[in-house]
Amino acid sequence: MDGDDDAAAASPRAQSSSRYKGVVPQPNARWGAQIYERHARVWLGTVADEAAAARAYDAAALRFRGRGGAMAFLAARPKAEVVDMLRKHTYDDELRQALRSGGGGDHALALVPRVALFEKAVTPSDLHAEKHFPPLDEAAPPVLLAFEDVAGGKVWRFRYSYWSSSQSYVLTRGWSCFVREKGLVAGDTVAFSQAQAAVSSSTDDGEVDVKRRMFIECRKRKRNDGGAGHGDDCCADGGARVVRLFGANIAAAAIGASCMC
DNA sequence: CAATGTGTTGAT
DNA sequence: TCAACACATTGG
Numbered sequence: 001m002d003g004d005d006d007a008a009a010a011s012p013r014a015q016s017s018s019r020y021k022g023v024v025p026q027p028n029a030r031w032g033a034q035i036y037e038r039h040a041r042v043w044l045g046t047v048a049d050e051a052a053a054a055r056a057y058d059a060a061a062l063r064f065r066g067r068g069g070a071m072a073f074l075a076a077r078p079k080a081e082v083v084d085m086l087r088k089h090t091y092d093d094e095l096r097q098a099l100r101s102g103g104g105g106d107h108a109l110a111l112v113p114r115v116a117l118f119e120k121a122v123t124p125s126d127l128h129a130e131k132h133f134p135p136l137d138e139a140a141p142p143v144l145l146a147f148e149d150v151a152g153g154k155v156w157r158f159r160y161s162y163w164s165s166s167q168s169y170v171l172t173r174g175w176s177c178f179v180r181e182k183g184l185v186a187g188d189t190v191a192f193s194q195a196q197a198a199v200s201s202s203t204d205d206g207e208v209d210v211k212r213r214m215f216i217e218c219r220k221r222k223r224n225d226g227g228a229g230h231g232d233d234c235c236a237d238g239g240a241r242v243v244r245l246f247g248a249n250i251a252a253a254a255i256g257a258s259c260m261c
Numbered sequence: 262c263a264a265t266g267t268g269t270t271g272a273t
Numbered sequence: 274t275c276a277a278c279a280c281a282t283t284g285g
Contacts, residue, residue, distance in 0.1 A: 017276070017277075018276095021275085021276095022275085022276095023276095024276060024277075025277090026264080026265075026266090027263090027264075027265085028263070028264060028265090030264085030265095032265085032266075034266090034275090034276085036274050036275060036276095037274095039274080041266095041267080041274095041275090043265090043266055043267080045265090045266090046264080046265065046266080
């Protein structure tokens with residue numbers, strides 16, 4: 001470690017680096033924003049607020065790469081994630097959504113003002129998700145809901161439908177993958193939230209639909225056992241445990257048949 | 262003089 | 274493409 005305690009205050013650029021992309025510390029304890037395009041650096045100016053600099057970069061990124069389409073979409077994502085999307089057959093959906101919301105992905109996710117929807121432990125319980133998610137007619141076909149992962153910005157898509165057999169609303173397709181990849185076990189909680197401000201996007205037809213961006217965040221319960229007696233192995237029951245989160249008792253066959261993992 | 266943004270380099 | 278660092282330039 002370097003003793004830049006007082007140096008950080010006095011010395012120019014000692015303020016280490018920014019956690020935001022395109023944001024660089026300036027000598028006077030201010031922040032500069034820059035973006036690279038075609039081998040050249042485009043200076044976006046200096047501001048006092050680090051977050052403001054991040055927003056400046058965001059705006060620029062949208063301008064420079066917003067209309068880039070799939071190229072930008074791909075460029076903005078780790079190769080592993082793209083491969084992942086292809087394997088899950090969600091590439092088209094996610095690309096469409098990315099293009100609609102404008103931008104190839106924003107790292108400043110944490111800056112989006114959100115309001116909490118609900119939070120629930122991953123355990124059998126009766127959750128009334130229908131009070132929070134978009135209205136779903138019992139007769140209507142299932143819808144796809146997209147949630148942006150607060151940790152990383154990855155988009156998780158779940159099929160949201162009503163099961164008349166159990167008279168409950170459930171998240172099915174995609175949920176087991178989410179649980180597995182996140183390493184969730186019973187006792188952990190998953191928090192749902194949505195952007196405070198609605199986002200309106202116009203479709204090709206000229207229609208304008210207003211949506212709220214929805215977010216998902218994992219909160220792992222503090223673990224107390226050292227790994228012995230692994231009764232919580234999440235793959236043991238094929239993810240059925242987690243689906244019960246919504247009070248539904250999903251059949252293994254239902255997931256297995258359409259499993260995207 | 263303080264603030265700014267370009268030159269430049271090394272890394273990913 | 275990116276950020277770290279140095280420094281020439283700007284302008285009040």
